Amino acid sequence: MLTQAFSEAFSLIASANPDLYEILWLSVKVSLTALLSASILALPLGTILAISEFKGKRAIVTFFTAMMGLPPVVVGLFVYLMLSRSGPLGVLELLYTPAAMIIAQCILIVPIVTSLTHQIIEELNREYRDLFFSLRIDTGRAIFAYLWDARFSLLTTVLAGFGRAISEVGAVMIVGGNINHLTRIMTTAIALETSKGNLALALALGIVLLMIALVVNALVMIVKTFAMDKGYA
Amino acid sequence: MIIRKAKQIGVLCLAAIIGISTAYAESIILQSTTSTKNSGLYDYILPLIEQDTGVAVNVVAVGTGQAIKNAERCDGDILLVHAKASEVKFVKEGFGVKRSDLMYNDFVIVGPVNDPAGIHGSNDVSNALKTIAQKESLFASRGDDSGTHKAELRLWSASDTDPSKASGAWYLETGSGMGSTLNLAVGKEAYVLSDRATWINFANKQDFRIHVQGDKRLFNQYGIILINPARCPLVKTTAGQAVIDWLLSKRGQTAIASYKVNGTQLFFPNGE
Numbered sequence: 001m002l003t004q005a006f007s008e009a010f011s012l013i014a015s016a017n018p019d020l021y022e023i024l025w026l027s028v029k030v031s032l033t034a035l036l037s038a039s040i041l042a043l044p045l046g047t048i049l050a051i052s053e054f055k056g057k058r059a060i061v062t063f064f065t066a067m068m069g070l071p072p073v074v075v076g077l078f079v080y081l082m083l084s085r086s087g088p089l090g091v092l093e094l095l096y097t098p099a100a101m102i103i104a105q106c107i108l109i110v111p112i113v114t115s116l117t118h119q120i121i122e123e124l125n126r127e128y129r130d131l132f133f134s135l136r137i138d139t140g141r142a143i144f145a146y147l148w149d150a151r152f153s154l155l156t157t158v159l160a161g162f163g164r165a166i167s168e169v170g171a172v173m174i175v176g177g178n179i180n181h182l183t184r185i186m187t188t189a190i191a192l193e194t195s196k197g198n199l200a201l202a203l204a205l206g207i208v209l210l211m212i213a214l215v216v217n218a219l220v221m222i223v224k225t226f227a228m229d230k231g232y233a
Numbered sequence: 234m235i236i237r238k239a240k241q242i243g244v245l246c247l248a249a250i251i252g253i254s255t256a257y258a259e260s261i262i263l264q265s266t267t268s269t270k271n272s273g274l275y276d277y278i279l280p281l282i283e284q285d286t287g288v289a290v291n292v293v294a295v296g297t298g299q300a301i302k303n304a305e306r307c308d309g310d311i312l313l314v315h316a317k318a319s320e321v322k323f324v325k326e327g328f329g330v331k332r333s334d335l336m337y338n339d340f341v342i343v344g345p346v347n348d349p350a351g352i353h354g355s356n357d358v359s360n361a362l363k364t365i366a367q368k369e370s371l372f373a374s375r376g377d378d379s380g381t382h383k384a385e386l387r388l389w390s391a392s393d394t395d396p397s398k399a400s401g402a403w404y405l406e407t408g409s410g411m412g413s414t415l416n417l418a419v420g421k422e423a424y425v426l427s428d429r430a431t432w433i434n435f436a437n438k439q440d441f442r443i444h445v446q447g448d449k450r451l452f453n454q455y456g457i458i459l460i461n462p463a464r465c466p467l468v469k470t471t472a473g474q475a476v477i478d479w480l481l482s483k484r485g486q487t488a489i490a491s492y493k494v495n496g497t498q499l500f501f502p503n504g505e
Contacts, residue, residue, distance in 0.1 A: 085307035085467050093467065095308055096262055096293060177262075177293035180276075195412025196271055197437030 005203035009211075012204055020205075024212065027185040030098050030172075031165035034105035039158055042110045046117025047143045051125050061118060067111035072104075076171030079104045083175065098183060100175040108168060109161040116157040121146050155224050159217060166213060186212075260289035261472045264301075264309035266380055267410050269455070270294035272430035272499050277492045278485075286479050288472045296410065298378030304328060304458075307465030310473040312458045315380035315428075320456045329458035333481055336489050336500040337454045340384060342445035343415075343432055344370075344424035352424075356447040359392040366394045369403040371423035373414050376406030380453075385426045388450060428453055430499040455500070457481075480504065 012020050049061055081087050083095040083103075094100050124146055132142050147154065169187035176183035178192060186209045193202035269275060270292055279290050295303065297314040304312045305328050312329065314320060324332045342352070342361060350370040352361040365372050374396070375382035389396055396404040405423060407414045411431045418425035419439050427435075432443070445451075457477055462468040479485045486502035493499070 085465060087306075090307070090467070096291065177291070179291040179293060182291050194416070195267075195410050197412060197416060197435040199416075199437055 001200060001203070004200045005207060008200050009204035009207040013208060013211075020208070022181065023184055023186055023189050024208065026098065026183075027166060027187070027209070028212065030101050030185060031105060031162060034102045034165050035109060035158065035162050037102065038106045038109035038113055038161060042113035042161075043117050043147055043154065044143055045110075046114040047121045047146050048139075049114070049118045050121035051129070051142060051146065052139070061115070064111045064114045064118070068115055070108060070111065072108060072168045072170035073174070075104050075107050076174035079107065079171065079175045095175065096177040096179060096183060098176070101172040101183060101185070104171040104175050105165040105168060108171065109165055112164055113157055113161045116160060117150075117154060120150050120153045120157065124150055152224055152228055155220055159220055162216065163213065166209070259287065259469075259472055260291050261310035261469050261476065262308070263290050263292045263311050263313060263476075264304045265292050265294045265313045266297045266300060266315055266455075267294045267412070268315070268381075268428045268431045269313060269500075271412060272434045273494065274430070274489070274492050274500060278480075278488050281488055282476055282479055282485075285484070286472075286475045288476055290476060296375070296377045296379030297383070298380075304460050307460065307467065310460055310469045311477060312460060313455065315453055315455045316383045317454055317456060319383065320458060324458060327464055328461055330461050332456050332458045333477070334503050334505050335455045335457045335480060336486075336502045336504065337452060338429050338500050339446065339453050340381065340426055340451040341429050341432060341443045342424055342426055343418075343441050344444050345422040346440040346442055347422075348444060349422075350424065353444045355445050358388055358445055358448040358450055361445045362389060362392040363394055365424055366392075366396060366399070366403075369399070371403050371405065371418075371421055372396065373405045373407055373418040373421065373423040373425040375411065375414050376408045377410070379411070381411060381426060381428055384453065388426070391450065433494055433497055433499060454503075 049057060049064075079100060080095065082089050083092065083100055084090055085093075085095070094103075128146070128149075132145075137145070167187065169191055172183075172185060173188050173191065176185070176188065178184050178188040184192075186205060190202050190205045190209070193199075193205060265275075271294070275290075275292050279292070283289050293300075293303070293309065297316045297319070300309075300312060300314050301316075301319055301323055303309060304323070312320075312323070313335065320329075320332050323329050342358070344350075344352075350361075350365045350368045352364055355361045364370075374385055400406055405417070405421065407417050409417075411427055412435065414425060415427060415431070415435050416437060417423070419437055419441055424444070429446075457480060459470070459473050459477055460468050462470045480489070481504040486504050489500050489502045490498065
């Protein structure tokens with residue numbers, strides 16, 4: 001079965017199967033959009049949580065850390081009920097569209113990026129706090145400076161979010177509906193082929209997904225190494 | 234400057250989301266049972282529908298129970314399921330406009346080739362189920378309120394047997410779709426009730442075969458319903474009705490009858 005799956009995976013890629021590329025491209029597009037939207041929100045949020053002091057901060061940080069373990073099915077159900085035609089946002093007609101999947105994935109990623117950003121910036125803050133205070137740098141500038149300085153460590157954070165998004169199936173199945181040529185992505189296609197008993201094909205799709213994840217991670221790591229070398233040269 | 238940049242990125246993201254979600258023409262959502270999808274029927278007839286009516290049909294395939302629940306929340310335009318009693322109730326309660334018979338096929342009991350309960354060749358489903366219960370042979374049930382699950386429960390009660398007491402012992406409720414349940418049954422060498430279309434298409438049969446078939450009580454009727462626009466104002470009535478009319482028309486019924494897998498006809502049109 002395993003060898004069959006591997007050979008099927010390679011022949012799928014080699015044959016340039018248009019259906020496969022459509023599904024693959026949608027997977028990447030949905031997860032990257034979700035990651036981008038989540039990062040715009042979560043990177044500054046994590047930084048603010050790290051550098052500012054206010055009442056209830058511990059509770060918020062604990063909340064986000066706990067939400068890292070949010071079960072995707074629950075998120076899917078929540079987004080479904082919101083976007084359902086009988087739900088509060090039903091008029092937007094977003095259910096069973098890629099946008100619904102982006103929203104669900106975004107909710108799953110935000111806690112991860114927020115928590116990990118908070119952790120990274122908190123350590124940095126111990127070094128910079130007094131300096132920034134004495135230079136009277138305002139918060140907006142400080143946030144940008146922290147994020148910029150920690151950019152290489154934050155890449156791993158962002159990759160963790162991407163990994164969660166691209167591998168997730170429970171939430172996107174509910175809100176996307178696994179509609180052929182519209183909302184079918186790699187993970188829901190794998191679930192579908194498994195349910196049809198096409199186990200080798202399902203595993204082959206899994207191998208392709210894994211390769212995509214490897215390529216994305218490798219690319220980011222290359223960029224990181226290259227940039228760091230340049231930066232410290 | 235940073236804020237302006239962030240704003241720009243935000244706008245771009247929003248545009249991307251909206252762009253992705255609206256980039257398709259007139260389309261409707263079909264809340265459907267899984268067997269019609271897993272059997273490949275939709276891949277065959279949906280292009281014909283789009284060609285004739287100009288409507289693209291997007292299929293959300295879940296169990297019949299879930300499909301009906303989703304339709305009650307207005308999440309779809311038409312409903313294609315196989316549980317007549319529930320469908321009639323759905324229409325009666327005002328969720329659907331009208332229910333029409335569309336097509337039928339039948340259920341079969343499949344199991345391992347060594348046939349531990351010795352039911353092979355039987356065409357009396359009650360006897361077969363009673364024997365399975367007496368011998369406590371493993372039996373995998375959908376347990377998910379799907380059309381097949383409802384049919385299975387009806388067959389058990391027609392056999393004066395209540396398998397729920399043995400749940401977790403020889404009666405295994407998977408709570409998942411037909412395909413997943415078949416996978417589990419094959420793995421555990423358990424008997425399982427399946428619609429014939431899904432079984433014929435199922436690729437992981439290993440040494441499983443059909444043991445019981447041909448009983449009148451194994452009849453499996455599919456129905457189609459337009460979701461009621463009076464309750465769900467966003468329902469695309471015209472497009473939805475066009476698709477239903479097409480399916481019930483001579484052309485649609487012929488198309489259903491001509492769909493074959495390995496030379497076997499999977500669905501038999503009986504639209505009204």
